[in-house]
Amino acid sequence: MIKCKILLLLSMLLTSFFTVAGEAHVHGVGTLQLALDDSLLHLNLSSPLDSLLGFEHLPRTEKQKAAVRHMADQLRQAERLFQPTLAARCTLKTYSLESPVLETGKHKGHDQKGHDHEGDNHEGHDHTDLNAEFVFYCAKPNELRDLEINLFSYFPGLLRLKTEAATPRGQSAAILTPSKRRITW
Ligand SMILES: [Zn+2]
Numbered sequence: 001m002i003k004c005k006i007l008l009l010l011s012m013l014l015t016s017f018f019t020v021a022g023e024a025h026v027h028g029v030g031t032l033q034l035a036l037d038d039s040l041l042h043l044n045l046s047s048p049l050d051s052l053l054g055f056e057h058l059p060r061t062e063k064q065k066a067a068v069r070h071m072a073d074q075l076r077q078a079e080r081l082f083q084p085t086l087a088a089r090c091t092l093k094t095y096s097l098e099s100p101v102l103e104t105g106k107h108k109g110h111d112q113k114g115h116d117h118e119g120d121n122h123e124g125h126d127h128t129d130l131n132a133e134f135v136f137y138c139a140k141p142n143e144l145r146d147l148e149i150n151l152f153s154y155f156p157g158l159l160r161l162k163t164e165a166a167t168p169r170g171q172s173a174a175i176l177t178p179s180k181r182r183i184t185w
Pocket residue numbers: 025027048049050056126127128
């Protein structure tokens with residue numbers, strides 16, 4: 001029964017993830033989906049590259065390549081960026097980062113699906129996102145009831161983060177900002 005409920009939650013979350021991911025690409029606005037599956041806390045982050053990096057084309061200069069490395073280094077330190085309820089004792093288990101700028105030589109910065117170009121005036125500019133998944137293992141998942149998100153401190157170009165959480169305890173949605181960094185459920 002519990003397993004069924006979790007599967008249902010996950011499928012609802014996936015549905016909403018694709019809804020959110022299909023929204024317009026707006027600079028400064030990212031999305032974060034949170035799902036708790038037994039002891040595993042899944043976080044899916046999606047953001048315009050501009051908000052994390054300041055540009056969205058493939059890095060050309062040494063300075064731009066260094067900026068890409070710096071961004072990836074910051075994101076890898078997910079335990080600084082995301083702080084689940086301390087009592088739940090969560091530790092980072094795996095992560096993955098996905099973006100054309102991280103795969104130099106493979107892509108040519110082509111456009112991705114789900115971008116709304118209506119009304120934008122970047123002539124000849126292809127918008128590009130960064131997608132990341134972080135999985136935390138929580139020793140006491142029943143204690144998990146909130147998540148503090150510190151992305152704003154490390155990425156000042158990020159102004160808003162639309163978050164949705166699906167856990168056995170309940171679901172919630174919130175728009176986080178530099179002055180409101182915690183989602184609870
Ligand atoms: Zn863009």
